[in-house]
Amino acid sequence: MxxxxxxxxxxxxxxxxxxxxxxxxxxxxxxxxxxxxxxxxxxxxxxxxxxxxxxxxxxxxxxxxxxxxxxxxxxxxxxxxxxxxxxxxxxxxxxxxxxxxxxxxxxxxxxxxxxxxxxxxxxxxxxxxxxxxxxxxxxxxxxxxxxxxxxxxxxxxxxxxxxxxxxxxxxxxxxxxxxxRVGAAGKPALPPSQPQPPVPSPSFFATRRSASEPADHGTPSPVEQTSVRADPALVYSTRTGAAATATSESATAEEDAHIDQVVQRVLETWLRSATIEQREELLTGRPAIPRDIDRALLLDLSGLLGVYDLTDTTRYRLRARFWANVDRSQRAQRITLSARR
Missing domain, CATH: 3.40.50.1010 (5'-nuclease)
Incomplete structure (x- = not known):
């Protein structure tokens, strides 16, 4: 045989x-x-x-x-x-x-x-x-x-x-x-400024069904504002859009550097191939992050930190930094367009 x-x-x-x-x-x-x-x-x-x-x-x-x-x-x-x-x-x-x-x-x-x-x-x-x-x-x-x-x-x-x-x-x-993958040449990094949705009150933390799931799907539950030290950045659940504040004790400088590295790479890679329609969908769908982007953010940060399952706080900070980088890219584009005029 x-x-x-x-x-x-x-x-x-x-x-x-x-x-x-x-x-x-x-x-x-x-x-x-x-x-x-x-x-x-x-x-x-x-x-x-x-x-x-x-x-x-x-x-x-x-x-x-x-x-x-x-x-x-x-x-x-x-x-x-x-x-x-x-x-x-x-x-x-x-x-x-x-x-x-x-x-x-x-x-x-x-x-x-x-x-x-x-x-x-x-x-x-x-x-x-x-x-x-x-x-x-x-x-x-x-x-x-x-x-x-x-x-x-x-x-x-x-x-x-x-x-x-x-x-x-x-x-x-x-x-x-x-x-x-590289998209058509000459496209702007992001579409011109879009109306932003109202920022929800930062008094809710999103809960998850399972600690092993890579995304947040639960219903937000209220917490006392005095129970945590507020971080300057608002953070969001990718699905519920609930805002929260992350505890500054867990936000080490090393983790911040890793988060920034991951966010920059993922966003730059996505922008190289995304169509204008996809970029507009990203902005109009805020604060929800498209699943393929969110999955890459979580997977890349887990690998960089050597952690199998990221904490809720780290996930929140990661997604907040993603939107902060999107905003920064939009501002840079508006400055460039103004200078050309």
């Missing part, structure tokens, strides 16, 4: 990681990707590393109502590539992707369809699936993306410890197929 290897690709991890390598932020919309050549690089690595032919590439991503977008549709037409889609929930988070990866790995291992698994992911939640596949006699290797410093980007130590080994994709192969 012929031996095979197979690839199980968490597209969210892969594309966020190569985006970070190319632009300094995990914002997927900030990069151009030649998906066919990227998948060819994955196959070439798996074949070379294992000495076995690749049976199939399993590509896992999320989509609205599990309906593939244009890019996912093109990927599904590539030979020996199977696209498996989870869904995007009402809160903008992907649902069911990790579960699909784990179930497929274990099922294929039990059926003796493959001998070596290459898992392109860094998610700790897949650790148990890795161990179950190994119990069926299959070797499981993690295939990671190298950061600019050469270390694997975003791979859980727990997952790495459970796997049979960690390989890194060739940096030159990634750099050849991924590049920063």
């Amino acid at each position: 012929r031996s095979w290897c197979a690839l199980y690709v968490d597209a969210g991890y892969l594309l966020a990681s190569v985006a970070t390598r190319a632009t300094g932020t995990s914002l997927r919309s900030g990069i151009e990707v030649d998906h066919e050549r990227l998948i060819e690089a994955l196959v070439a690595h798996a074949t070379s590393s294992s000495g076995l032919p690749v049976l199939r590439v399993h590509w896992y991503d999320a989509a609205r109502n599990s309906v593939p977008d244009q890019s996912q549709g093109k990927i599904s037409l590539l030979p020996r590539v199977k696209v498996r889609l989870g869904r995007i929930g009402f809160d903008g988070e992907q649902k069911g992707v990790d579960l699909r990866i784990g179930l497929d790995m274990v099922a294929h291992a039990r059926n003796a369809a493959i001998d070596v698994i290459f898992l392109v992911s860094g998610d700790d939640d897949l650790t148990e699936a890795v161990e179950e596949a190994q119990a069926q006699g299959v070797q499981v290797m993690i295939l990671g993306v190298p950061g600019k410093n050469g270390d694997p980007h975003g791979v859980s130590r727990h997952l790495q410890g459970a796997a049979d080994g960690l390989d890194l994709l060739a940096a030159e192969a990634l750099d050849a197929v991924v590049s920063p």
Whole structure:
């Protein structure tokens, strides 16, 4: 019976990681990707590393109502590539992707369809699936993306410890197929000044359903103003728009520097490719931050701080700094336009 290897690709991890390598932020919309050549690089690595032919590439991503977008549709037409889609929930988070990866790995291992698994992911939640596949006699290797410093980007130590080994994709192969996305030349950084919504009273803190969720979805609950020391910046929940004041005790200078670094990179990357309509939507939707931008802000700051789950206070400060940078960009643009006149 012929031996095979197979690839199980968490597209969210892969594309966020190569985006970070190319632009300094995990914002997927900030990069151009030649998906066919990227998948060819994955196959070439798996074949070379294992000495076995690749049976199939399993590509896992999320989509609205599990309906593939244009890019996912093109990927599904590539030979020996199977696209498996989870869904995007009402809160903008992907649902069911990790579960699909784990179930497929274990099922294929039990059926003796493959001998070596290459898992392109860094998610700790897949650790148990890795161990179950190994119990069926299959070797499981993690295939990671190298950061600019050469270390694997975003791979859980727990997952790495459970796997049979960690390989890194060739940096030159990634750099050849991924590049920063740039929009049409001559666009202003942001549209001219827009009417701003009224600032809500800073006497409410937004609560969350779960401490592990990356976004705030709960109903604001009142707190006593005297219970905290007010920070000068108002902060907002990305969904409820509730304002709050952050405790100055937790706002260290080092954290502030990291927050500013993340916000600047994400905003600059997004602005390079955003259309005028998208920029206007950003401003008119304030204080809600678009999900892809908010996800990149949270993911990048978590990686920079080395913290898996950011505190509410840190999330609030991060979002406040984002809007402060948007305002600063608008002011700079108005000054430039006035000087030209």
